[in-house]
Amino acid sequence: DAGITQSPRHKVTETGTPVTLRCHQTENHRYMYWYRQDPGHGLRLIHYSYGVKDTDKGEVSDGYSVSRSKTEDFLLTLESATSSQTSVYFCAIAPQSYEQYFGPGTRLTVT
Amino acid sequence: AQSVTQLDSQVPVFEEAPVELRCNYSSSVSVYLFWYVQYPNQGLQLLLKYLSGSTLVKGINGFEAEFNKSQTSFHLRKPSVHISDTAEYFCAVSRSSNTGKLIFGQGTTLQVKP
Numbered sequence A: 001d002a003g004i005t006q007s008p009r010h011k012v013t014e015t016g017t018p019v020t021l022r023c024h025q026t027e028n029h030r031y032m033y034w035y036r037q038d039p040g041h042g043l044r045l046i047h048y049s050y051g052v053k054d055t056d057k058g059e060v061s062d063g064y065s066v067s068r069s070k071t072e073d074f075l076l077t078l079e080s081a082t083s084s085q086t087s088v089y090f091c092a093i094a095p096q097s098y099e100q101y102f103g104p105g106t107r108l109t110v111t
Numbered sequence B: 001a002q003s004v005t006q007l008d009s010q011v012p013v014f015e016e017a018p019v020e021l022r023c024n025y026s027s028s029v030s031v032y033l034f035w036y037v038q039y040p041n042q043g044l045q046l047l048l049k050y051l052s053g054s055t056l057v058k059g060i061n062g063f064e065a066e067f068n069k070s071q072t073s074f075h076l077r078k079p080s081v082h083i084s085d086t087a088e089y090f091c092a093v094s095r096s097s098n099t100g101k102l103i104f105g106q107g108t109t110l111q112v113k114p
Helices: none
Strands: A004-007 A010-013 A019-025 A031-038 A042-051 A054-057 A064-070 A073-078 A087-094 A106-110 B003-006 B010-014 B019-021 B023-026 B031-038 B044-050 B056-058 B064-068 B073-078 B087-095 B108-113
Touching (some): A004 A087, A010 A019, A019 A031, A019 A087, A019 A106, A031 A064, A042 A073, A042 B087, A054 A064, A073 A087, B010 B019, B019 B108, B023 B031, B023 B087, B031 B064, B031 B073, B044 B056, B044 B073, B073 B087
Parallel strands (some): A010 A106, B010 B108
Antiparallel strands (some): A004 A019, A019 A073, A064 A073, A087 A106, B019 B073, B023 B073, B056 B064, B064 B073
């Protein structure tokens, strides 16, 4: 497996609270991505990064922010969690832009 | 913009039978194409990819896919499936010139029966 971990693996939180998910890699890959997986939608890109401090929005970025201050860490923050953000979140890393390796996922439940 | 349609949400098949999982895409620019597999409670694993060159792509676990530009399809095939192939399969596309943003299909659940 690619050296990619996500934390926490499971989280239950209440509506309106802030939540931060962490993606950590040991591969020194340039590209990192955050996706969410929902039934019937496959995976949808939230945000991605193409280098330290270089990030951009994906197709479902509303309500999410990201930061990448080090090559190895890519943080996803829900500033004020809503029930519609209940999902499974996957991080992916890529040495080139066209071959992504996925982490084990974080299951987030917003009550 | 690109889009991906997986034509079957579920495909039941008996062990040792052949299987085809269908994927169509739309794009006005050249693309890269991918198939990923997801086993229960796990992340996604890359099965195979088409970047350029031969239209028949071989991947891991005996899977292969054929890129058909005229029909904008990238169907996944395996000549003989095993119980262990039971999983969800995702087709994905990215523009060949961008930062690797993947657009996924909705997924196809392959259920292999004994």
